[in-house]
Amino acid sequence: MMVPSHNNIIPKSFLLVAFVLLFTGLSFGLIGALQYVMPGILKDGFSFQKVRPLHVSSVVFWIIFGAIGTVLTYLQEHGTAKNYSHSLLKLQFVIFVITVAAILISYLTGNFGGREYWEFPPYLAIPLIAGWLLFLINFIRSVSSFKNQPVYFWMWLTGIFFFLFTFLESYLWIFPFFAENIIKDMTIQWKSYGSMVGSWNMLIYGSGIFLMDKISGSKDYSKSKMAFGLYFLGLFNLMFNWGHHIYTLPTAAFVKYISYAVSMTELFIFGKIIYDWKSSITTAQKYFNRQSYMFMVAADAWVFLTLSLAICMSVPAINLYTHGTHITVAHTMGATIGINSMLLFAFASDILTAPSSKFIRIWFWIINISLFVFWISLIIAGVYKSIWQMSAVQQPFGNMMRGLHPFFVIFFISGIVLATGLVAVSVLMIKRSFVRATASRNDLIANVQ
Amino acid sequence: MNKGKIIWLMVILFLSYTAFLYASLPSDSGIISTSVYSGKQIWQKNNCGSCHQVYGLGGYLGPDLTNVYSTKGETVIRSLVQYGTSVMPSFKLDEKDLNDLVMYLKSVDASGKSDPRSFKINYDGSISQ
Ligand code: HEM
Numbered sequence: 001m002m003v004p005s006h007n008n009i010i011p012k013s014f015l016l017v018a019f020v021l022l023f024t025g026l027s028f029g030l031i032g033a034l035q036y037v038m039p040g041i042l043k044d045g046f047s048f049q050k051v052r053p054l055h056v057s058s059v060v061f062w063i064i065f066g067a068i069g070t071v072l073t074y075l076q077e078h079g080t081a082k083n084y085s086h087s088l089l090k091l092q093f094v095i096f097v098i099t100v101a102a103i104l105i106s107y108l109t110g111n112f113g114g115r116e117y118w119e120f121p122p123y124l125a126i127p128l129i130a131g132w133l134l135f136l137i138n139f140i141r142s143v144s145s146f147k148n149q150p151v152y153f154w155m156w157l158t159g160i161f162f163f164l165f166t167f168l169e170s171y172l173w174i175f176p177f178f179a180e181n182i183i184k185d186m187t188i189q190w191k192s193y194g195s196m197v198g199s200w201n202m203l204i205y206g207s208g209i210f211l212m213d214k215i216s217g218s219k220d221y222s223k224s225k226m227a228f229g230l231y232f233l234g235l236f237n238l239m240f241n242w243g244h245h246i247y248t249l250p251t252a253a254f255v256k257y258i259s260y261a262v263s264m265t266e267l268f269i270f271g272k273i274i275y276d277w278k279s280s281i282t283t284a285q286k287y288f289n290r291q292s293y294m295f296m297v298a299a300d301a302w303v304f305l306t307l308s309l310a311i312c313m314s315v316p317a318i319n320l321y322t323h324g325t326h327i328t329v330a331h332t333m334g335a336t337i338g339i340n341s342m343l344l345f346a347f348a349s350d351i352l353t354a355p356s357s358k359f360i361r362i363w364f365w366i367i368n369i370s371l372f373v374f375w376i377s378l379i380i381a382g383v384y385k386s387i388w389q390m391s392a393v394q395q396p397f398g399n400m401m402r403g404l405h406p407f408f409v410i411f412f413i414s415g416i417v418l419a420t421g422l423v424a425v426s427v428l429m430i431k432r433s434f435v436r437a438t439a440s441r442n443d444l445i446a447n448v449q
Numbered sequence: 450m451n452k453g454k455i456i457w458l459m460v461i462l463f464l465s466y467t468a469f470l471y472a473s474l475p476s477d478s479g480i481i482s483t484s485v486y487s488g489k490q491i492w493q494k495n496n497c498g499s500c501h502q503v504y505g506l507g508g509y510l511g512p513d514l515t516n517v518y519s520t521k522g523e524t525v526i527r528s529l530v531q532y533g534t535s536v537m538p539s540f541k542l543d544e545k546d547l548n549d550l551v552m553y554l555k556s557v558d559a560s561g562k563s564d565p566r567s568f569k570i571n572y573d574g575s576i577s578q
Pocket of ligand 1: 022026029030031032033036052055056059060328329332333336337341411412414415416418419422507508509510
């Protein structure tokens, strides 16, 4: 048995902090949902104005920390991490942890920068940019050759690069030249956000392909034409499809036409999923007993559901109905929980070498079923709001929201089950991996003696 | 063509698109009043966007405010911000900040209409106003 090498301490620490952020985010998510169910609760002390950014930033950092920890680990396993600087890595970790703590404190104290998703004061972006630069530097200096690299290597590199680019772009608003006109400001804001999500997906999907190679023991796929073709398609969408967030914004018309056309290229991925249906199921059955693979299968199912919804929402005529409703929230949480979080569980299960557990399997099903109910309740709430938005004579906003109450109750209850499941799986994985790490160290000591 | 070249080509295309876009977006230089600009900062500092949307983007606990200036009027904005509702907290803004916030919402209102009912659906699935 191998003792975990010290090289993995920082990457694993990223994963552990990621889990802590997940727990934080889930707690605030539940409080936010409670504020939907009981309007006005905690209005003065702890209103939605604080709760929403606390939830969204915590879970976004769960994804980002998880992705960093995974890429750092897999990069070493991939064998290109020879010149890796551990002091840079440590510095990056310390900077990130302190900054994220400062961000959460700024929300708790009501100190806002007020931009969606990054609602903290803009100066806190500086250390994040610095930390991310260290990540990029470390990645590049650890590469001995760019030749003949598998697709996941390119996905990691483009993900790291584009995250930095789009994060910087999302701060252009601090210059009056960009902020003075609301249309210009919002166009650039959503250009950067659209591509930023694409960037972290590059890190996560890339790691997914790496793990698949590892499980199947073959690099055939990650060096294939199809893998690269899909990567280029993903990159193309990352770069040009973001306009589907702003179809109703009176901005340059070419942005909307280009985004509409580019978004439709995702139909190819959709078609491929259906075409490969049979063989995917056969592969799934072959490896399903592997815990990490089980989470990858769930992510695949959520890719299918999320992509169906996303392609519909990218048609402007349909988007007109879904925009500004909880269908958007269903899409966002469906993707960040169903795809990103499931894949992170797959990676964590592999990296923390969490042994297979019957309880994890049971919770796995509970999570996916409750997530489905959660997702559907948001979609139905969105459909009702959409009908309200489009009706000739509109009731007051408050009446419409009261009409949605039953769906918010379902949202809240399924959210409790979902959050419990996510915490249970995380705790089981962390606990079992520690038990195992200690056991193997004791084995080793016994052998030496 | 090798993979590195394809990636470079795409990156160049992306950067050109970005530059072209920045250049073609509307600009208010010189026209913008400082009041609108500081109103926008007050909007952000109080995180109104966590419950409200502008052009459908934001949090969803409260209504879209893109055109609230013309549909509900200045008095509604002032009294809601000062006194809140059963769901919305009250923001104790001073007179100047409140004026600036109103000026900001006025300028957002003048920038366009976000009501989905004001759009027409075209045969190719696109929409126009
Ligand atoms: C891993 C788990 C989760 C992730 C990654 C996640 C992610 C997100 C994201 C990205 C948003 C922003 C949505 C948007 O702007 O469209 C959001 C909003 C929200 N989430 Fe979650 N979420 C998670 C779990 C939960 C749970 C368990 C609940 C509780 C029921 C919850 C309640 C909410 C609420 C109330 C909002 C605000 C909706 C609004 O803007 O009005 N989330 N979540």
